[in-house]
Amino acid sequence: MRFLVAISSPIYSERTLQIGSSIAEAFKAELSVVYVGDRPKALATGGVNLARDAMLNWDIHHPGVDVLRWAYSRLQEYEFIDADAEQFDPKDLVEDDGRLRVVVPHTHGEKIRLILREGDPVEELKQETNIRDYPLTIVGGGSRKRLTRQLIQFIDTSLLFVKNFDVDKKYKLLLCVDDSAATRRAVMFCGRVAQALDTEVMLVTASKTKGFGPGYSKAAAWAKRYMERLKIAHTQEFVTGDPATTFVRLAGSDHIIVMGKSKMHPLKAWLTGTKPGDTVLKADSPAILVK
Amino acid sequence: MIRAVLYWFYQKRWLLVAVIVGTVMLFLPVPDGLTLAGYRTLAIVLVVIILIVSEAVPLPATALLIAVLQVILGIDEPTHVAQTYMSDSVFFIMGSLMLAVAVVRQGLDARLTLGILSLTGTSVYRIMWGFFIISLLLTSFMGEHTIVAMLLPVALTLIRSTPEDDTELRNLTRLLLFALAYGSVLGSFGTPSGGARNAIMIGYLSDFGLAKVSYLRWIVFAYPLMLVQIPLGGYILGRTFKPEVASLSQAVFRLKQKVAEAGPLTPQQRLAVILFVLVFLGWVFLSDKIGIGIVALAGVFLYLATGLVEWQDINQRTNWGVVLLYAGTISLGIQLKNTGAAVWIADNFVGLMGSLMTQFEVVQYAFVVIITTIVVNIMSPSATVAVMGPMFMNLGAEPLLLGMATAVASAFGYMTAVGSAAGMIIASTGYLKPKDFLRVGWRFALMSLIFLMGALLFYWPRLL
Numbered sequence: 244m245r246f247l248v249a250i251s252s253p254i255y256s257e258r259t260l261q262i263g264s265s266i267a268e269a270f271k272a273e274l275s276v277v278y279v280g281d282r283p284k285a286l287a288t289g290g291v292n293l294a295r296d297a298m299l300n301w302d303i304h305h306p307g308v309d310v311l312r313w314a315y316s317r318l319q320e321y322e323f324i325d326a327d328a329e330q331f332d333p334k335d336l337v338e339d340d341g342r343l344r345v346v347v348p349h350t351h352g353e354k355i356r357l358i359l360r361e362g363d364p365v366e367e368l369k370q371e372t373n374i375r376d377y378p379l380t381i382v383g384g385g386s387r388k389r390l391t392r393q394l395i396q397f398i399d400t401s402l403l404f405v406k407n408f409d410v411d412k413k414y415k416l417l418l419c420v421d422d423s424a425a426t427r428r429a430v431m432f433c434g435r436v437a438q439a440l441d442t443e444v445m446l447v448t449a450s451k452t453k454g455f456g457p458g459y460s461k462a463a464a465w466a467k468r469y470m471e472r473l474k475i476a477h478t479q480e481f482v483t484g485d486p487a488t489t490f491v492r493l494a495g496s497d498h499i500i501v502m503g504k505s506k507m508h509p510l511k512a513w514l515t516g517t518k519p520g521d522t523v524l525k526a527d528s529p530a531i532l533v534k
Numbered sequence: 535m536i537r538a539v540l541y542w543f544y545q546k547r548w549l550l551v552a553v554i555v556g557t558v559m560l561f562l563p564v565p566d567g568l569t570l571a572g573y574r575t576l577a578i579v580l581v582v583i584i585l586i587v588s589e590a591v592p593l594p595a596t597a598l599l600i601a602v603l604q605v606i607l608g609i610d611e612p613t614h615v616a617q618t619y620m621s622d623s624v625f626f627i628m629g630s631l632m633l634a635v636a637v638v639r640q641g642l643d644a645r646l647t648l649g650i651l652s653l654t655g656t657s658v659y660r661i662m663w664g665f666f667i668i669s670l671l672l673t674s675f676m677g678e679h680t681i682v683a684m685l686l687p688v689a690l691t692l693i694r695s696t697p698e699d700d701t702e703l704r705n706l707t708r709l710l711l712f713a714l715a716y717g718s719v720l721g722s723f724g725t726p727s728g729g730a731r732n733a734i735m736i737g738y739l740s741d742f743g744l745a746k747v748s749y750l751r752w753i754v755f756a757y758p759l760m761l762v763q764i765p766l767g768g769y770i771l772g773r774t775f776k777p778e779v780a781s782l783s784q785a786v787f788r789l790k791q792k793v794a795e796a797g798p799l800t801p802q803q804r805l806a807v808i809l810f811v812l813v814f815l816g817w818v819f820l821s822d823k824i825g826i827g828i829v830a831l832a833g834v835f836l837y838l839a840t841g842l843v844e845w846q847d848i849n850q851r852t853n854w855g856v857v858l859l860y861a862g863t864i865s866l867g868i869q870l871k872n873t874g875a876a877v878w879i880a881d882n883f884v885g886l887m888g889s890l891m892t893q894f895e896v897v898q899y900a901f902v903v904i905i906t907t908i909v910v911n912i913m914s915p916s917a918t919v920a921v922m923g924p925m926f927m928n929l930g931a932e933p934l935l936l937g938m939a940t941a942v943a944s945a946f947g948y949m950t951a952v953g954s955a956a957g958m959i960i961a962s963t964g965y966l967k968p969k970d971f972l973r974v975g976w977r978f979a980l981m982s983l984i985f986l987m988g989a990l991l992f993y994w995p996r997l998l
Contacts, residue, residue, distance in 0.1 A: 252964075280964065285593045286586075286914045287958030289631060289853030290679030293638050294686050294959045296851070300641070301687035301792075303694070306964025366545060397541050509536045 244272040245356075247377040247400070249279060249368055253313045258408040259383040260314055262529065264323040265410075266381070266403070269439030274323065275356040276314045277371055278307040282361035304333045307359040311345055315357060324355055340374050342367075365393045372400050379403060379531075388524055395504075395520045395532060396513055401432065402532045404523050407496060414529070416444045417498040419490050419522070420466045422458030425503025429533040430466045433501040434473045436531070443476035447493055449486040487521035500530040548588030556581040560607075565878075572875035574607040579866060579875075579921055586859070586917055594855035597862035609869055618865035622825035623737035627730040627916070628857045629830025633813070634680040635851045636837040640806040643684040644796040650688075651790060656783040658706060659772055662713045665689060666768050669717035674724030674760060675814055678955045682718050686959060689714055691792070695785035702778065707965050709775040712974055713768075715956040716948065720767060720982075722915075722956075723945040724760040726752045726826055727817050731919035733826050734864060735941035738923050742871055745934040748822045755938055755997060759989045766981050774974045802842060809836050863920035870924045880928035895931040899990045902926045902936055903983055906943035911953040911975075915944040935994050939986065946982045949975035 248263035250256035260276070267274045283291040295305060315331040318324050335346040336359070343359040360367040372380060381403040382394060394402060418433045420426055437444050448455060448463045455463075463479065470477040482489045494500045505517035512520075523530045543550065559577035564570055578600060585596045604615045646668070654664035665685065673681045689710040693700050700707065722729040726736055726749050736752070739745045747755075799807075813833035821829050837843045870876040883901070884891045891897050906926070910918045919941055926940045927933040947953020949972055951961035960966060 281961075283958050283962050284914075284952050285589050286856055286859070286917075287679075287952075287955050287962075289851065289856060290634075290683060290955045290959050291962045292853075293634060293679055293851060294683040294962070297638055297643060297683045298687040298690065300643075301691050303687055303690050306962075309964070369541070393544065397537070397544065509540055513540050 244270060245275055245375060245377055246270070246272050247275045247277060247368075247371060247375075247380045249277050249364070249380065249382045250310060250314055251279065251383070252310060255383055256310075256314070257317070258410070259381060259405045260317055261321065261410050262403070262405050262408050263381040264318055264321045266379075266436070266439070268323060270435070273354050273356075274318075275358060275371075275375070275377070276311065276318075277358040277360060277368070278310045278314075279360045279362070279364045279367045280305075280307045280310075282363075304336075305343075305359065307343075307361070308333045308336065308345065311357040311359060315345075315355070318355060341370070364390065365397055368394070369397055369399075372398060381405060391523055392516055392520050395517065395523070396509070399534065401534050404526075404530045404532070406523075406529050407527055408529050409496075412497060413442065414440070414497060414499045415442050416440075417490065417494045417500050418444050418446050418466065419486070419500065419502040419519075420446050420448045420459075420463050421486075421503075422456065422462050423503050423506040425506070425533060426462050426466070427503075429501055429503035430469050432531070432533045434469060434475060436499075436501065437470075437475045438473060443478075444470055445493065445498065446470065446477055446479040447482060447490060448480070449482045449484060449489040451483075451485065453483055455481060486518050487525055490522050491525045491527070494526060494528050496527045498528055500526055500528060502530065502532055504532060504534045546590060548584060548590035552581045552584040552588075552590065555584065567881070568878045569874055571607075571609045572870075572873035572878060574609055575604075575866070575869045575873045575875045576879070578603050578607070578609075579870070582863070582866060583913065583921070587913055592855065593859045597855070597858040600862035600866055604865070604869060609873065615865065618868045619861040621737055621741070621864060622827040623730070623733045623864060624857065624861045625825065625827025626727075626733040626830050627827075627860050628852075629827055629834050630677050630727065630730065631852045631857065632834040632848050633810075633830060633837070634677055634683070635848050636834065636843040637676065637680050637806065637810060638683050639843050639847055640803055641796070642803055642806065643688060644793045645799060645803070646684060647688045647789065647793050651786055656781050656786045658709070658777045658780055658782055661692070661782060661786075662709050662771060662777075663768050665710060666713040666717040666771065667764060669714050670721035670724075670760065670764065673718040673721030673956075674728045674757070676810070677728060678718045678722050679959060681721075682714060682956045682959045685714050686711075686963070688789070690963065691789055692782055692785045695788040696779065696782060697784055698779065704778075705775040706777040706779060708970055708974075709771060709777050711960040711963065711965060712775065712970075713771055715954070715960045716767065716771065716974075716978055718956040719945055719948065719954045720760055720763055722954070723942045724753070724757050725749065725817075726821070727814075727830075729915060729945065730860060731916040731944050732941050734860070734867075734916060734919050735923055735937050736826065737864070738867065738871075738927065739934060739937050741868070742924070742927070742933075744927060744937065746822075747934070747938075749817050749826065751997075755989075755994060756942060758993065759942065759985060763981060763985055767978065770974065770977045770981065774977065805840060806837070806842050809833065809840070809842070812836070860916055860920065863917050867920045867924045870921075876924035877928045879925045880930070883925075884930060892930060896987075896991060898929045898931045898936065899939055899987060902929065902939050903943045903986055903990075906940050907946045907979055907983060910944045910947040911950045914952070915947055915954060919944045932995075932998065934998065935990060938994065939990055942986055943983075946979050948978040948982075 246267045312331045319326045345357040377400045380400045502519045564573045650664045654660040726732040736747050816829035927937045951957045
């Protein structure tokens with residue numbers, strides 16, 4: 244299993260990398276770290292490439308390479324890779340599958356992959372997830388409405404939005420249970436995360452109306468049975484109100500929200516947004532969207 | 535399936551916008567006073583502007599589309615369209631891009647660095663002035679990206695060689711990078727060879743029978759305007775980004791050590807400098823007779839013939855798509871003139887502005903200068919001149935002054951990274967944010983606008 248972590252700069256990506264490596268470690272997964280930088284305007288690419296060529300003679304590399312070097316050293320600090328591993332060498336940059344990749348020391352070459360891309364973040368991440376089969380993509384933010392919606396709409400993998408993540412905090416999981424087809428996968432994914440992080444789960448079923456339909460009740464019962472089977476400590480809540488607001492309120496800042504993808508028609512989702520999308524945008528804590 | 539279609543729409547949204555805008559325009563009635571060909575040319579202009587700004591399709595594809603649409607929409611014959619794609623201006627753009635590769639490949643950056651540092655010493659402000667003035671002077675003859683490509687590694691090495699963590703030196707970084715970039719931007723209108731847009735404007739003025747502007751005459755017009763902005767420009771930079779350290783003595787020492795490893799000038803480097811001086815002399819004394827583009831191509835030939843640069847290097851590093859795009863936009867500019875669309879737009883601008891525009895030339899100048907400055911911060915300088923030049927030269931005031939004003943103002947792309955080649959190059963280092971450009975850019979833009987208006991009113995009319 245291999246997870247994808249998208250980073251932009253050391254200032255904004257520290258937490259993303261930290262939670263990415265923790266979850267990958269918990270799942271015994273390998274990690275691809277992708278830096279997506281701005282692509283120079285096409286009219287200036289000649290000049291930019293000329294400058295970059297000249298900079299190489301002075302041992303100055305693409306800014307993305309510096310970010311990947313930083314990520315590599317951080318992963319050593321987090322003990323995701325051995326501290327005594329060979330040093331990162333920016334000269335080992337190869338073109339691979341239409342993007343650049345830093346070939347890291349061979350003993351860790353498979354556990355960690357460092358990838359450099361330039362362009363629109365959504366398009367580049369989509370291309371990256373088309374190259375390899377990633378079950379989970381970990382991204383920062385989750386507060387920029389348009390980008391968040393586009394990621395949810397177009398990226399085919401499950402998504403973890405690292406929002407206000409505190410590495411010193413022991414997070415619980417808040418699992419949103421409803422009658423959508425993706426709830427089943429969300430429950431299973433949540434179970435694995437709970438086992439890996441050794442934490443408890445709050446199962447929450449929210450309805451806009453007072454009553455809970457049979458679909459909701461069946462899904463909630465199944466989710467409870469699943470947690471019991473895996474022997475995961477859990478509680479269950481049935482709440483009335485706007486789902487997104489309810490999930491966000493119950494999650495507070497000490498739960499990671501886990502949701503299945505929306506059952507809404509893609510066109511309607513594109514025009515109006517979805518319940519999971521609204522939840523991610525409103526949340527004060529990290530959120531996982533399972534697809 | 536629907537998601538795939540939506541994703542396609544997401545990727546190609548601007549292409550769709552361009553298609554819709556173009557199609558709607560074709561079905562609208564032709565405005566009074568405008569020929570059908572002129573109206574269709576305007577529709578192509580709108581489509582092309584959307585495609586250039588959004589980069590919805592590769593730039594060379596946009597260039598090809600210009601030719602295809604001109605013929606399909608019946609604006610001109612294929613042979614004549616082909617002819618409008620090639621001119622001395624296009625030769626110059628091609629030649630200057632190739633010369634940039636040839637010059638940068640010579641490794642003269644180390645020598646240049648030693649020269650600058652021996653003049654400036656170790657004070658941060660003196661180094662800033664050194665970068666600002668040297669890049670300005672050199673760019674005026676050699677073009678923006680040549681000089682920025684050569685000096686950028688030097689500036690970054692200085693910043694990285696400071697004992698302090700370079701992430702703590704944000705203002706120092708901004709100061710040196712903007713000194714380099716804005717020096718180059720200011721220098722780019724000093725001579726015709728400072729930027730492709732200058733050659734495009736000279737070509738328009740000549741081809742449309744409006745004025746003959748030699749290399750030296752351009753210098754007489756533009757060089758004083760460039761030089762006079764040096765003191766205030768440097769002052770603005772120093773005031774906007776107050777550096778965290780006052781001296782770079784350790785960094786300069788390390789840099790000098792590094793540069794010293796390069797040894798003295800090699801015979802090849804001497805020859806490279808001599809060849810460039812010859813090209814410069816050719817521009818000054820021969821461009822009137824044989825064209826500024828032919829001189830640039832002759833220079834490229836000399837670099838290739840003497841083995842100073844390999845064709846493979848030039849071929850790989852020259853952005854041929856840009857050459858094609860500029861050729862296309864120049865072709866479009868010529869059609870704007872030939873179909874009468876340029877005059878129609880100019881007349882309507884004048885009509886919209888009322889009697890102020892016809893009575894006071896200063897209003898026309900201000901209009902041209904401000905609109906060009908705004909557009910260039912969104913689109914590229916050369917494309918701005920290629921498309922807008924033919925319209926602005928017809929506003930009614932002296933075409934030479936309006937043309938020169940358009941060309942010079944197209945250098946004022948200070949406020950965004952996309953406004954100039956130099957801006958884009960320093961932005962690509964990852965050290966700068968868009969708000970950095972805005973923070974210092976509006977001050978520079980204001981300064982340059984005031985000085986250009988001053989030249990238009992008090993200096994350039996004396997040269998007619």
